[in-house]
Amino acid sequence: MNLRLKLRDKPLSPPQILAFGFITIITLGTVLLMLPISRTVPLSWLDAFFTATSAVTVTGLIVVDTGTAFTTFGQTILMILIQIGGLGFLTFAVMSILFLGKKIRLKERILMQEALNQNSMGGIVRLIRSLFYFAISMELIATALLSIRWIPEYGISKGLFISLFHAVSSFNNAGFSLFNDSLSQYAADPLINIVITLLFVSGGIGFTVIYELMHKKKWRTWTLHTKIMLIGTFLINIFAILSFFILEMNNPHTIGAMPLNEQLWGSFFQGLTPRTAGFNSLDYGDMNNSTLMLTIFLMFIGAGSASTASGIKVTTLIIIILAVFAYLRGRNQVFAFRQRIETEVVIRSLSIIVISFFIVFVAIFMLSVTEDLPMMAVVFEAFSAFGTVGLSVGITDQLSSIGKPIIMFLMFIGRVGPLTIAFSLARSKPPHISYPKGEIFTG
Amino acid sequence: MNLRLKLRDKPLSPPQILAFGFITIITLGTVLLMLPISRTVPLSWLDAFFTATSAVTVTGLIVVDTGTAFTTFGQTILMILIQIGGLGFLTFAVMSILFLGKKIRLKERILMQEALNQNSMGGIVRLIRSLFYFAISMELIATALLSIRWIPEYGISKGLFISLFHAVSSFNNAGFSLFNDSLSQYAADPLINIVITLLFVSGGIGFTVIYELMHKKKWRTWTLHTKIMLIGTFLINIFAILSFFILEMNNPHTIGAMPLNEQLWGSFFQGLTPRTAGFNSLDYGDMNNSTLMLTIFLMFIGAGSASTASGIKVTTLIIIILAVFAYLRGRNQVFAFRQRIETEVVIRSLSIIVISFFIVFVAIFMLSVTEDLPMMAVVFEAFSAFGTVGLSVGITDQLSSIGKPIIMFLMFIGRVGPLTIAFSLARSKPPHISYPKGEIFTG
Ligand SMILES: [K+]
Ligand SMILES: [K+]
Numbered sequence: 096m097n098l099r100l101k102l103r104d105k106p107l108s109p110p111q112i113l114a115f116g117f118i119t120i121i122t123l124g125t126v127l128l129m130l131p132i133s134r135t136v137p138l139s140w141l142d143a144f145f146t147a148t149s150a151v152t153v154t155g156l157i158v159v160d161t162g163t164a165f166t167t168f169g170q171t172i173l174m175i176l177i178q179i180g181g182l183g184f185l186t187f188a189v190m191s192i193l194f195l196g197k198k199i200r201l202k203e204r205i206l207m208q209e210a211l212n213q214n215s216m217g218g219i220v221r222l223i224r225s226l227f228y229f230a231i232s233m234e235l236i237a238t239a240l241l242s243i244r245w246i247p248e249y250g251i252s253k254g255l256f257i258s259l260f261h262a263v264s265s266f267n268n269a270g271f272s273l274f275n276d277s278l279s280q281y282a283a284d285p286l287i288n289i290v291i292t293l294l295f296v297s298g299g300i301g302f303t304v305i306y307e308l309m310h311k312k313k314w315r316t317w318t319l320h321t322k323i324m325l326i327g328t329f330l331i332n333i334f335a336i337l338s339f340f341i342l343e344m345n346n347p348h349t350i351g352a353m354p355l356n357e358q359l360w361g362s363f364f365q366g367l368t369p370r371t372a373g374f375n376s377l378d379y380g381d382m383n384n385s386t387l388m389l390t391i392f393l394m395f396i397g398a399g400s401a402s403t404a405s406g407i408k409v410t411t412l413i414i415i416i417l418a419v420f421a422y423l424r425g426r427n428q429v430f431a432f433r434q435r436i437e438t439e440v441v442i443r444s445l446s447i448i449v450i451s452f453f454i455v456f457v458a459i460f461m462l463s464v465t466e467d468l469p470m471m472a473v474v475f476e477a478f479s480a481f482g483t484v485g486l487s488v489g490i491t492d493q494l495s496s497i498g499k500p501i502i503m504f505l506m507f508i509g510r511v512g513p514l515t516i517a518f519s520l521a522r523s524k525p526p527h528i529s530y531p532k533g534e535i536f537t538g
Numbered sequence: 539m540n541l542r543l544k545l546r547d548k549p550l551s552p553p554q555i556l557a558f559g560f561i562t563i564i565t566l567g568t569v570l571l572m573l574p575i576s577r578t579v580p581l582s583w584l585d586a587f588f589t590a591t592s593a594v595t596v597t598g599l600i601v602v603d604t605g606t607a608f609t610t611f612g613q614t615i616l617m618i619l620i621q622i623g624g625l626g627f628l629t630f631a632v633m634s635i636l637f638l639g640k641k642i643r644l645k646e647r648i649l650m651q652e653a654l655n656q657n658s659m660g661g662i663v664r665l666i667r668s669l670f671y672f673a674i675s676m677e678l679i680a681t682a683l684l685s686i687r688w689i690p691e692y693g694i695s696k697g698l699f700i701s702l703f704h705a706v707s708s709f710n711n712a713g714f715s716l717f718n719d720s721l722s723q724y725a726a727d728p729l730i731n732i733v734i735t736l737l738f739v740s741g742g743i744g745f746t747v748i749y750e751l752m753h754k755k756k757w758r759t760w761t762l763h764t765k766i767m768l769i770g771t772f773l774i775n776i777f778a779i780l781s782f783f784i785l786e787m788n789n790p791h792t793i794g795a796m797p798l799n800e801q802l803w804g805s806f807f808q809g810l811t812p813r814t815a816g817f818n819s820l821d822y823g824d825m826n827n828s829t830l831m832l833t834i835f836l837m838f839i840g841a842g843s844a845s846t847a848s849g850i851k852v853t854t855l856i857i858i859i860l861a862v863f864a865y866l867r868g869r870n871q872v873f874a875f876r877q878r879i880e881t882e883v884v885i886r887s888l889s890i891i892v893i894s895f896f897i898v899f900v901a902i903f904m905l906s907v908t909e910d911l912p913m914m915a916v917v918f919e920a921f922s923a924f925g926t927v928g929l930s931v932g933i934t935d936q937l938s939s940i941g942k943p944i945i946m947f948l949m950f951i952g953r954v955g956p957l958t959i960a961f962s963l964a965r966s967k968p969p970h971i972s973y974p975k976g977e978i979f980t981g
Contacts, residue, residue, distance in 0.1 A: 384906040419889045446862045463827040470914040
């Protein structure tokens, strides 16, 4: 009774609820994956925990082969964990309330606001209902399209299941595949390439962008956010595809020996996948160091806010670039498309980048102590986990029993959001004192 | 006549003069080092160019052994290049004017202001005269102290020369040594350890700090800059020494097999040297990956503004950390020691870090294409060059003829200052239009 009162006095903050929600689902997932009915092979608790974390955080790093180590039941568990993790347990919670006919309370609205990164409260409920319909429709349409390839190959029931699994995994940017070489055998298949990338790009660009595209037809009515996301995503993707092609065209282990048509499909897919999708149609263990460096950069950026993607986000990167250019040009305000970006947003972006980089750096440092693996592979793995991307040069199952929890921690922080975590640790009242200006030199 | 008028119409900007000055001295140095009188072995123009760049930018990365490949004449040339690079050709130019009795003109004052990173113009001339005296006194006192060790070992004239060379190289944070294993044979020698570190720390902390310490006795009269530099330097050094000791104490190739006394001296020296001194008393090729990661971080930070050191600077790092904490605590101003740090200074710090990181990242990316060396070694080398540190795991002479110019470019940018370079490329007028606030989400 006393305890309950105490809990009421100090309610959990939204980020704490978010984090505890994820932890609960991961724990539940771990137990379910350990059930004999879920798996075909012996599985350690750590590996089950790792797999559940990877699924709920929609990362896709794996320590056992998804297609062979798990039964259809186990794979279905994974698919559900991915769906919950991707759309957000929050959205699910709210949708249940909506479907049960209850009115949404203010506290839950604030919760959603944090989770979806929305600044204004109006329209949140409508937004979430809309995104739920959107997600399910996209996944079902994609399942139908993917069946065209996989039903002839695997029969109706298995073909349908494989199609559904990959549709859910793609839309939620989870990167889990039932094939042991991800999508490598379909590297030159236009249907698979197009359906999968369309899914993960529309899942990753952010629901507010999708929502706006569906409801407003004219460019000038869109928010600055939508404009920047669309143009930023387009430019980054073009840059990534071209770079990949140039860097790998002479590498005989990847696209070097392929006909041009396959080279282009390979570059297209590998150009898009690092910003949190995590499927691969070529083997990252065979790629040049330069390609791995480029991929690390793309994995750190990630895709859009309020999406199934992680990373620092495209907008954060662009705001920082705009702020630096504005500073160099002696301007005291940052703007884009004739709209002003407030200083507070710049400082927020700065904080996201600094905290993110700090977390990844500390993790890499710890891994350099605990793991006896090539540094390039370790650095790649850490950025992949933090961006919840799931690409790997192939060392995930070789990580030590300290290395795996470090990577799990990165996936968790990456998905919940480094700023969300930092906020919940550091919140305090602003002071009412004003201080005189101090003299300080930098750089 | 027309050309002269044109040059007068568009005078070079201070950063351009700074850059061209460095280029001129490097070119001159290259030619002098190629003279048969300067060297004992054949030397390619690229290697001479590399060595001159390394000396003028006070980096200390070497492609030939300084002690054996150059004659005493060549070594004297190097010492002079280091002195010019370290104190700044600017300071030299101004001092010549002062000694010639000419009055300093406004334009030259602005030039010094850029070079010394001083915000107010008053006292600049006094400051520079003072730093010149300070530098020369430090170097001469240190030469006398080092002679205690090196005259008995090498005789009077050679002993004195070795002492003077290392005094100049230390104070200017150049990291050039006449011994082929840097200071490894003196790893446990208290005299060498203390004199060398005192020199490079006092050269690296920034002349404005030294000047203030000499002229103001009370803590509360010091500028915020001096307070932050002193406390920041102290904390970072303690952290670095302790970390080094913990990370390497079980490594038999470095300090693992040494008696405690030598372990502590080794940790002390290696803890201090990465923030741009660049001497080493232990071999970095033998160190753990974790130690290399820590060292990369320290090399990127560097030491103080307006000093013989490079890197992003201690104050820049601390401002960013303070800004992030202030943001997380919901404060709209950043402060330290009851003084406010203006938003413009925060944005400036942000710009320094972003531009610096971008330059190093692009360089590493290019090196990953051109070099066939372990990535960890390449990353270490790039950060070492950018911070004009000069530490290496031993790959400098194995760099390709494209790799060497990339490293030279990093040393040059690192010394001239990434922000200085960026400013000279991007300068333009601020607009007089005000834009409405745009909606954008980050992270
Ligand atoms: K993923
Ligand atoms: K140096």
